[in-house]
Every structure is written in C-alpha cells, then in structure tokens.
Amino acid sequence: MTLPDKMSGVVLTGHGGPEVLEWRDDLPVPVPGKGDVVIRVGAAGVNNTDINTRIAWYSKGDAASDDASWSGTALEFPRIQGADVCGRIVAVGEGVDAARIGARVLIEPSLQEANGKVLEAPWYFGSECDGGFAQYTRVAARHAHAVKSDLTDVELASFPCSYSTAENMLTRANVQANETVLVTGASGGVGSAAVQLARARGAEVIAVTSPPKAEELIRLGACKRSTGPTISYR
Numbered sequence: 276m277t278l279p280d281k282m283s284g285v286v287l288t289g290h291g292g293p294e295v296l297e298w299r300d301d302l303p304v305p306v307p308g309k310g311d312v313v314i315r316v317g318a319a320g321v322n323n324t325d326i327n328t329r330i331a332w333y334s335k336g337d338a339a340s341d342d343a344s345w346s347g348t349a350l351e352f353p354r355i356q357g358a359d360v361c362g363r364i365v366a367v368g369e370g371v372d373a374a375r376i377g378a379r380v381l382i383e384p385s386l387q388e389a390n391g392k393v394l395e396a397p398w399y400f401g402s403e404c405d406g407g408f409a410q411y412t413r414v415a416a417r418h419a420h421a422v423k424s425d426l427t428d429v430e431l432a433s434f435p436c437s438y439s440t441a442e443n444m445l446t447r448a449n450v451q452a453n454e455t456v457l458v459t460g461a462s463g464g465v466g467s468a469a470v471q472l473a474r475a476r477g478a479e480v481i482a483v484t485s486p487p488k489a490e491e492l493i494r495l496g497a498c499k500r501s502t503g504p505t506i507s508y509r
C-alpha cells in the first residue's frame with residue numbers, strides 16, 4: 276500500500292483548554308523507522324491522560340512548560356495526542372516482518388521503546404511522542420498488539436489506557452483465584468476494568484461506588500452485598 280504524504284488530525288499547540296487544539300489537514304504522514312509500524316487509525320479514545328497532558332496537570336512546578344509531559348519533561352509542540360488507539364498496520368520499518376501489514380492492533384500506550392531505541396524511562400503515547408488523534412500514527416512494533424475480536428474499533432479503543440493500568444496493578448499485587456479484591460472508584464475506567472480483570476482471574480471483587488452505579492458493577496462481576504457485613508449473593 277502506498278501511503279499519502281499528508282493527513283488530517285488534531286494537534287495540541289500549547290497548554291490550556293480546548294482552544295489549544297487545532298484541526299489540520301497538512302500533517303505529514305509518519306514514516307516507519309527501524310523496528311516501527313505505521314498504523315491507520317480506526318478509532319482513538321479520549322481519556323483523562325490526554326486531558327491532563329493538555330492542561331499541564333502533570334507539572335510539579337510553577338512553569339508548566341518545564342515538566343508537564345507524562346514523564347516529567349517539557350512537552351514538544353505541536354503534539355498529536357491520543358493514547359488509546361485501535362487500527363491496522365499499513366507499513367513496517369526495518370526489522371519488522373512484512374506479514375504484519377494488515378493486522379488489526381491495539382497500541383500499548385506505556386512505551387518502553389521509541390525511535391529504534393530502548394528508553395531509559397517510559398514514555399506515554401501521545402505525550403512524549405505523537406499519538407492517535409490523526410489518520411495515521413507510528414509506534415515501535417513491540418507495542419502494537421494483534422487483536423481478534425468482534426468488537427468495533429470504537430469499542431476496542433476504550434481498552435488500552437484503562438485496562439493496561441488495571442492489569443498492571445493486578446499483576447503487581449499477584450492477584451490469584453479465590454482471593455478477595457477491593458476496588459475503590461470502581462465505576463471509573465480503570466476501576467471497572469479492574470473489576471472485570473480480577474473476576475477473569477477467579478478473584479472475588481468488592482466494589483466501592485455510588486448506589487446508582489452498583490447494579491452495573493454487579494453485572495461486570497462485583498459481589499452483591501447487603502448493607503450489613505455479610506455477603507448475600509453474587
């Protein structure tokens with residue numbers, strides 16, 4: 276497949292509100308470097324990581340320009356944001372099997388490799404490098420995971436940030452079958468992912484949430500409890 280030279284997308288031009296986001300039709304299509312794949316974006320989700328990066332929430336100092344990226348370094352503008360991406364590989368760089376072209380993939384947003392090198396400290400997709408708010412995006416091949424699913428691209432694009440965060444926490448805690456897991460903030464993206472992933476491991480899940488959201492979390496796998504200390508039923 277021959278890629279175009281230009282693409283459309285949304286760029287972040289500075290820190291601030293929605294007014295710092297700019298639609299452009301003249302963005303260069305990324306070229307795969309060593310170990311990279313280029314992905315045609317099918318869908319990209321918006322989550323708090325994207326918003327927090329835009330408003331410089333990650334900054335620890337008075338000057339947001341100094342340390343407001345996810346890793347604590349200065350953000351480079353213009354930047355294409357978008358951490359949650361589902362799409363298909365359309366080009367590969369040196370060292371990547373051409374058979375991967377056409378594969379439907381999800382991008383793992385916490386990056387250990389970029390620009391053909393292993394990173395000393397992790398980057399976040401759409402923060403230290405361009406992300407998925409455009410027609411095409413580029414990432415190290417190791418971070419593009421093949422997915423076979425009946426879910427739509429839009430549905431799958433809700434997975435990477437929240438589910439990888441939840442899975443990392445469960446892995447670090449070494450959650451096993453028949454253990455009990457308490458999930459606070461269970462109705463949020465990471466919380467609801469943790470409920471489902473813990474249940475998939477065979478754990479019993481106690482979810483902390485507001486009453487209007489309780490039934491949905493029970494449907495996702497949380498235990499149903501009475502107002503007293505005993506479990507009534509799942």
